[in-house]
Every structure is written in C-alpha cells, then in structure tokens.
Amino acid sequence: MPAAAAVDPVVVGDSEQGRPIRAVRVGPRDAKRIVLVVGAIHGTELAGRAIADRLRRVRPPRGVAFLLVHDANPDGAAAGTRWNANGVDLNRNFPTAWEPIGRPFDTYHSGPAPLSEPEARSLAALIRDVRPRVTVWYHQHMRLVDPGGGDRFLERLYARRSRLPYRAIPPLPGTATRWQNGAFRGDSAFVVELPAGRLDSASVRRHVRAVTGVARAIAPPTVVRTPIPFGAERKRQMRAYARRHYGIDGFKLRQPRVIVEHFTASNSFASAFGTFAANAPDVELGELPGVCAHFLIARDGAVHRLVPPSIMCRHTVGLNWTAIGIEHVGTSDAQVLGNRRQLRASLRLTRSLQGAYGIATRNVIGHAESLESPFHRERVARLRRQTHGDFQPVAAGRYRRALDRMAAPSSLR
C-alpha cells in the first residue's frame, strides 16, 4: 500500500465575522501543479462542499496537489444567505470588469470597491500565491459547466466526466473566474453549477472523478534523469560544431523553438543509450561531438533525460541550434505510434516542453520534416539538403493531431 498523501492545513484568512476559511493541501509538498477546488462561495449554494471534503481522501496524480477550500463564505453559510456578513455577493467583488451593483443585501451587490471584502481578498491572495493551474468553483443550481475563458479541453473534460451540460452563462462583472482567466494566462478557472439540493454520494463520486480527470490531464510526465557524459570536452566539440554549422559561438541551447521526434532504428534502450553516450564520430558524417538526443523514451514508456534541454545536442542537421530532440526506441513510425505506453509518455513529455518553452504545435516535427522547418539553417553547403527518414509527415501529422487533443500546453508549464 502506498503511504497516504500528505494533507496539510493551509491558512487562507478569516471572514468578516472572524470565522476561519478552512483549506487543506493534499499531495506532495513539492508538486508545482495545483488544482484549487472551492466548495462554496454563496451561503445558499453549499452542495460543492461535499466534493471538496471528499477530495481530502483522494491521492492526486503524481506531480499534482489539490488545494481544497471547504467554504469561501462561512458567514453566509452560517446565516443561510447568498452574501457575506456585509451583504456583498463575493462573486461580484473580484477586480476584473468590476462594477458597482446595488446596495448591501441586494442580490448581486458588488461591494463598495473591488476586493473590499475580506473573503474575496483572502481568496485572491491565495490564488496569487499558489497560481493554481486549474480552479473549480462550485455553485448551484443551474446544472452546467460554464466555459470561463480558460482551457476548453479541461472544461469539456470536466463536463463529460460529471455528466453536466457544457453551456455558457453570459459573462458577469467582478466574478472570480473572469479575474483569474484574465489575470493569469495559461491558468484555467471555471464554474460548475450543481443541481439544487444536496448531492447524493454517487454524484459526489462522479465529481471527484471529474476533478481527478482534470488533474491527470495537467499532470507532468515522469522523467528519469539518465545523463550521458557531456563534460568539458564534449561541450567544446559542441561549441565548435555550432560555430561551423550555425555561426553560433556557444554550446547552450537558448530559447528552443522546435521539438524534433525521432526513432532509434533499434529495439533496445541500451544500444541507443550506448551510441549517444560514446561520443564517437558518427558513421554518416564523421563529426564530433557524437550524436545524441535530449530525451530517450523506452518501449515501456519510461522517459529518460539524457541531456538537459539547456545544452545543444546533435540530433537533426540544420536544427540543433534551436531544437530539442526526442528519441523513441523503435524501428518504424508505425511501431512507435502503435505502442500506447510509449506514445502516451511521448505526447505528455512533448506537451510539457511546449508549455515550458512556448513551442507551437506546428513546430513539433518529425525528423523527416526537418528541411521544411522555417528554423532550418545550415552553413555547410553539402549538408543543406541532408535529413533522415524517421517520423515521416504522415506520422508526424498524426502525432500533432494527438497533441491537439490534449490539454493546452500552457496548462502544462
């Protein structure tokens, strides 16, 4: 049995009447990707609290932590009102598109100013502090998932898993989701409108599965560091190579703009690793440093990082100055694309790198497409048309379409 996930109390703040806003963080303390769940913000719409509470006992996927706010408006819940104790609708009190609405205890009263209310201030501070990749805000009772302007893939995934319709409510002034999606690019916040009344336990479980589904979609790939030797001598050789082929005086890979997918033309991780580690002149061009790749993905889907992407690696003539190379152990495009575990690991890794470096999907290419890349450049005339046959356009196209069916890369930063 794996050990239970760490559950840590989190200080969020106090309500107007001094009630604590309770929250816990579930999952590894070093997880960088946070899913924030807010059980309630209107004191008359409390059903989502059961989902936030149930998630305390759920282990998030590796690399992800849940941040669970039981209730952002404990005074409203205690009084049985929509508002906080000042008669403010907290979900009209956030700074984006805030406008004055009504007076205290009017249904949608927005408060005297943006973030005038301690509850909204506390939540805003928490969000600024932890930068959740995804935030789910529970309301009632319209039975829908409202596109908030963030990642539609994640919203749709939630809607599908929870079996709620995916349908837009016209944008409202001063809502938390509007502020988050506007202020924090790449993060994604949306509203889930639950049905009226209390949720039965089957519904709670369904929503827990929807949250964990979203968490899995943003989970980072598992990468094992299996470095090949890349000492001072090899760096010196790489620098000389970069000078010869690109007119660049350095071995550092600055701002990678392309990801090139390869296969090794062998069936063994060990032989591919051995070739890359050897730093021998390659048989084809007879140059140094030896060929390599930043990542090598085994047949079982294990992702090995051989070289940090901050260093140039010789994997694609014309593109080594700006491309991260991903090698797959395998002997054909079809073999790699047909291996579910290897392909899934590869897509997840590529998506994560796209997010980390802001690389567009059109610049995720197969080695066989290298000459068509707008980033291709080569000073050595006899090599200007040199490329390889791995990852032909048909295969690379399939690979890119599979990327487009995943969460947006910004969600995987």
Ligand SMILES: [Zn+2]
């Ligand atoms: Zn290749």
